[in-house]
Amino acid sequence: MTEMKTAEAGKGGSGSTIPAIAVQGLGKRYGDHEAVRGLSFEIGPGEVVGFLGPNGAGKTTTMRMLTGFIAPTDGMVRIAGFDIFSDALEARRSIGYLPETPPLYPEMTPESYLDFVSKIKDVPRAKRAAAVERALERCGLLEVRRREIRQLSKGFRQRVGLAQAIVHDPKVLVLDEPTVGLDPIQIREIRAVIRDLAATGRQTVILSTHILAEVEAICQRVILINRGRKVLDQSLSELTSGGASLEEAFARVMTRDEAEEAA
Amino acid sequence: MRHTGTIAARDLRALFLSPVAYVVLTLWSVIAGTFFLASLIGFQDRQIQYQQFQMLQQIQSMNLNDDLIEPFIGSMWVIVLFLLPAVTMGLVSSEKANGTEELLLTSPLSIWEIVLGKFLAGMGFVTVMTAIVAFFPAILFVYGEPEVGKTLTGLLSLLLVSMTYVAVGIFASSVTRNQLIAFILTFVLLLILGMMLPFIVDLSMAGSGLGTDSAIAQIVRWMATGTHVERMLQGLVDTADLAYFVIATAAFLLLSKTVIESARWR
Numbered sequence: 001m002t003e004m005k006t007a008e009a010g011k012g013g014s015g016s017t018i019p020a021i022a023v024q025g026l027g028k029r030y031g032d033h034e035a036v037r038g039l040s041f042e043i044g045p046g047e048v049v050g051f052l053g054p055n056g057a058g059k060t061t062t063m064r065m066l067t068g069f070i071a072p073t074d075g076m077v078r079i080a081g082f083d084i085f086s087d088a089l090e091a092r093r094s095i096g097y098l099p100e101t102p103p104l105y106p107e108m109t110p111e112s113y114l115d116f117v118s119k120i121k122d123v124p125r126a127k128r129a130a131a132v133e134r135a136l137e138r139c140g141l142l143e144v145r146r147r148e149i150r151q152l153s154k155g156f157r158q159r160v161g162l163a164q165a166i167v168h169d170p171k172v173l174v175l176d177e178p179t180v181g182l183d184p185i186q187i188r189e190i191r192a193v194i195r196d197l198a199a200t201g202r203q204t205v206i207l208s209t210h211i212l213a214e215v216e217a218i219c220q221r222v223i224l225i226n227r228g229r230k231v232l233d234q235s236l237s238e239l240t241s242g243g244a245s246l247e248e249a250f251a252r253v254m255t256r257d258e259a260e261e262a263a
Numbered sequence: 264m265r266h267t268g269t270i271a272a273r274d275l276r277a278l279f280l281s282p283v284a285y286v287v288l289t290l291w292s293v294i295a296g297t298f299f300l301a302s303l304i305g306f307q308d309r310q311i312q313y314q315q316f317q318m319l320q321q322i323q324s325m326n327l328n329d330d331l332i333e334p335f336i337g338s339m340w341v342i343v344l345f346l347l348p349a350v351t352m353g354l355v356s357s358e359k360a361n362g363t364e365e366l367l368l369t370s371p372l373s374i375w376e377i378v379l380g381k382f383l384a385g386m387g388f389v390t391v392m393t394a395i396v397a398f399f400p401a402i403l404f405v406y407g408e409p410e411v412g413k414t415l416t417g418l419l420s421l422l423l424v425s426m427t428y429v430a431v432g433i434f435a436s437s438v439t440r441n442q443l444i445a446f447i448l449t450f451v452l453l454l455i456l457g458m459m460l461p462f463i464v465d466l467s468m469a470g471s472g473l474g475t476d477s478a479i480a481q482i483v484r485w486m487a488t489g490t491h492v493e494r495m496l497q498g499l500v501d502t503a504d505l506a507y508f509v510i511a512t513a514a515f516l517l518l519s520k521t522v523i524e525s526a527r528w529r
Contacts, residue, residue: 067369071527089371103366105273107280119269120370164366 018081020045020172020204021066027074028061028228035061036228039075043206043221045171048198050215050222050236051208052250058228059208060100063176066206067097080171093122096170098178102161106150110141110160113149114167121168131167139163139193155186162193173197175207179214191217212246224253231257266372270380274354275387283353284388287346292395294342299399302335327409328417332400333496336417339396340424340492343389344457347425348449350388351432352442354381355523359440364526378433378520385429393422413498420495423508424488428453430515437522456511460487486511 019042026039036058043049053059064070066077068084068091077084082091105113114132123131136142139159144152149160158178165173178194179187195218197203209215215222215236222239224232232253239249278284309330313321358364367377400414435449436442455463464483484490488511491504 064365069365069369069527070529092369092371095369097365097369099362099365101362103361103363105277105361105363107277108273116269116273117366117370120266120367120372122371 018045019043019078020047020080021206022078023066023075024077025075026062026065026072026077028058028065028070029073034228036065036072036225037074039225039228039230041223041230041233043204045204046201047221048194048203048205048219049207050219051206051225052210052212052215052222053208053225054210054254057225059225060176061228062225063097063099063174063206063208067095067174068092069097069099093168094171096165096168096173098161098165098173098175100176100180102157103164104149104157104160106148108149109146110136110149110152110163111145113160114163117164118167121170123168131169135163135167138166138196140189155182155189158182158186158190159193162190166197171202171204173203173205173207175205177208177210179209179211187214194218212250216246224250226254226257227261264376264379266376267380267383270372270377271383271387274381274384278350278384278388281353283349287349288391288395291342291346291392295339295396295399298338299335302331302338305334306331327403327407328413328498331403332409332414332417335399336396336421337493337496340421341457343392343421343425343428344453345450347389347428347432348435348446348453351385351429351449352436352445354385354433355437355519356440356442356445360442364523368526374520374524377523378516381433382429382516385433386426389422389425389429392425393418396421410498416498416500417496419500420492423495423505424457424492427488427508427511427515428457430512430519431456434515434519434522437519456486457488460484461489 021041021043023042024040026036027034028036039062051059051062061070065072066079066084068077068088071085077091079091080094082094084091105116108116111132114135115128118128118131136145139162141156141159141163144156149157152160158181162175162178165175175194179190182190191214194205194207198205198218205218207214207218219236221235222232223230232250236246240246306325306327310322310325312318313325358367397418400409400418403409431452432445432449435452436445438448439445460483464480485507488507491507494501494504
């Protein structure tokens with residue numbers, strides 16, 4: 001408890017050592033199936049982390065637990081020092097979340113939608129218009145701000161989803177496969193937005209993907225999970241230090257994990 | 264609770280941006296107009312009959328409230344049962360279908376704020392419906408002298424029934440992501456709650472040895488909305504009837520809250 005009080009006191013202070021995301025012994029069971037088990041890691045403020053794993057490894061389940069959408073069966077999550085359940089409102093205020101499918105209301109315009117999101121994310125009234133404007137601009141949505149979301153292309157919808165995640169200027173961004181299903185140009189644009197956010201140095205980002213190039217393009221650190229367990233947690237430079245490509249490094253880790261699992 | 268208004272405003276706007284709201288309001292207005300006209304013609308016919316047969320006592324006891332406004336509103340509340348499911352079906356189910364449930368549940372909102380926001384949006388809509396119905400008795404005030412109190416009690420009963428049904432609709436909408444299923448479920452629940460309970464009681468109780476006046480029969484009959492509307496339509500404002508509407512509404516809102524919250528524990 002004392003730890004949490006310091007977390008609150010340290011809020012807004014510079015150089016706080018409280019991790020942006022702290023995960024301890026996280027687990028989720030669906031009946032007999034363990035989707036995630038014993039997952040622990042810490043992510044410091046300003047870090048950009050790639051959360052990797054094959055399909056069905058438990059990436060989405062983990063992200064849903066990080067954001068408090070679903071409750072874990074074991075372990076705990078703290079966002080900027082706040083427990084995602086006992087301090088739910090504070091923790092949720094600190095998170096921007098882009099789920100696997102962008103959570104959009106098709107009949108709204110990007111502008112009215114972001115205004116709505118800024119209200120439910122507790123952006124103070126005086127700052128709301130500016131916050132919406134900044135999110136529209138950062139995600140390149142100015143030209144479509146008054147079009148209905150249902151009429152927008154998939155790339156634009158993904159950008160509206162991203163704008164929704166950043167409109168309240170959260171400390172922590174959780175992005176679940178932000179570039180899935182987009183064409184190469186759209187992918188490049190979305191990555192550029194994420195990189196810009198990361199470049200501010202204040203923004204903590206955890207993004208899930210199974211595209212290795214994406215990790216190389218954006219992230220400093222990689223967490224790899226397989227069958228619900230963490231199998232690797234390393235900085236990108238360490239991983240590729242021996243001149244090995246990221247692909248080779250992963251192949252090695254995955255084969256070793258599969259072998260251990262079989263044994 | 265400060266987000267309740269935000270949710271309500273968004274949902275109400277979404278309702279009025281969809282064709283459903285206009286289809287429902289058009290049908291509602293046409294039906295109200297037709298029923299009102301029918302009640303009016305019926306009223307006149309009876310007056311003429313009584314005059315032909317010199318039934319002075321009956322003519323004197325006839326009045327606009329008991330013989331025109333009451334049967335009119337008494338038939339309109341049944342129509343609510345058919346039209347309202349179309350309005351409430353998407354209130355929660357569309358959040359699941361759009362994936363916006365994930366946005367709401369990861370925002371700094373309480374589940375109550377979400378449920379009450381949706382309830383307020385529904386209330387906004389049924390207020391418009393009640394206002395449309397109120398327009399017809401209002402015409403009578405130009406040509407005659409109906410009792411204001413009795414007329415308002417009738418309209419209040421319509422609003423209270425609608426309130427209860429909005430809560431039922433939100434509950435049905437929260438258990439599925441499919442709007443059609445939500446529609447059918449709401450309709451079935453309203454049919455049972457609104458009309459069928461007394462019949463079910465009479466049928467089952469008469470068959471069993473309990474009799475139609477047993478305690479259970481009385482409780483089930485108390486649960487039927489019809490019982491309470493009809494009493495209010497006669498101009499009786501009884502706390503017991505008001506309590507019924509408030510309790511039923513609160514019960515279904517509590518159920519909705521529980522169902523929405525359960526998404527976290529799956």
